Amino acid sequence: MQTEKVVNYIVNWLKDYATNAGVNGFVVGVSGGVDSAVTSTLCAKTGMDVLCLEMPIRQAESHVTRAQEHIKQLMARFDNVSDARTDLTPVFEAFEAEVFFDGDQATVDMALANTRARLRMTALYYYAGLYKLLVAGTGNKVEDFGVGFYTKYGDGGVDLSPIADLMKSEVYELGTFLKVPESIMEAAPSDGLFGDARSDEEQIGASYPELEWAMDMDEKGKLETDFMGREQLVFKIYKRFNKNNKHKMLPIPICEIPKHLI
Template sequence: MVIPEISPEYVTGKIIDFIEKEVKKSGCTGVVIGLSGGLDSTVVAYLCSRLDDLDVLGISLPVISSNIDAKKIARDIDIRFKEIVLHEILDSISSSIPKDVWRQDKLAKGNLVARTRMSLLYYHSNINNMLVMGTGNKSEWYIGYFTKYGDGAADIRPIGDLYKTQVRQLARYLEVPENIIKKEPTAGLWSGQTDKNEIGMDYNTLDKIIYGVEEGRSINDIAISSDINVDLVKKVLKMHKNTVHKRNMPPICRL
């Protein structure tokens, strides 16, 4: 099974037009991007750098040390840049949490990092009259691989209908540096964290499974046609089912 290739020129034009219309409709004057130095946020930044008459602000939010890649990206595409190192903010929050809990619960701490980042992005969007750009792709959205109200929060999601493999294709068309394209994907929530380890498979495998599901193929057909272990197919379907709440608005008790 092969993921369909996109027409990069068409997709670029479509996304830029989409962003410009949404910003104009909102009455804002620009966009703010959480610039991690990873593939997805870099592609969104490259696209936003092509916007006409709109202010673009890239904000790097590393936990401990400065993000060299994010700085270089902002400089290369000539957008405004700001960096906020989070360790002092996180230290302040952690002082109200029992130390043994703070040290042991890696997932909760990682989610706190993601939500702190988004709080700061929305603060800067408020004071600059900007929209917050989502940088998540279709692959991550399908399996719920994002933090609810963290990196999953945004005003618009420009690349939300592109598989990760298609984002890479678009990146090459936009002339994103090869070291960014080949960089090991990570949310940067803790030391040594990688997308592949968290998801349990690489994005090429994940994308083939999701594409097969969207084509209406059976579990066995997806596994056989893509030479993928059937257990991985079942795992992706389970992740999708278990994360429905992340993709939907909170339910309301109707009276």
């Protein structure tokens, strides 16, 4: 990958889109992970206003520390970057107190995890409206179009997606070029939606390099029977997530009424 040219291309794309939209810049939810760090740095390089927003909800301390380290570094490097912190824990707990729980604990935990993401989306759009900004998405290609590892109308609810055509490995390449803090580059990827430091790999059952491989094999038309051992297991995991999360990746289905019924 021609890293510098890719960076410049994305930065120009962001700037052109925001200028044509008549907005002042971007708001990015900064989580302490590499995707949000790279996205916020790319936005900062446009020279337009960038608001880095922290939105903790009973967050693991390691995530908070990394997010703050990145924001501090970014503000030291770019005059157009500002920060804000909105602690959504009381909002989440108020919601949690009002809903009823029906089902097994794993189902309840997942529903609440997705609620966290949707509360954050609401906060991002509040500040976007307040300061005339676009919500910049932080999803990469394998998350957004491979396994669908995001929350519909949560972190999937954005105005534009600058890194969604890049694999996770390519995002790391950009992170090195953009001087993202080492603590973030070395941390295990985590969505931070459960209030602990569990990694994406622990949740999915496969690492991002493995998922990238599986996505490539799937695009080449390979079948589960083409592999054995760990490769077969990873391919099965990828196909299961891809199938189950297709509803996130496809446009909202519309019931088109036949003309003779109207």
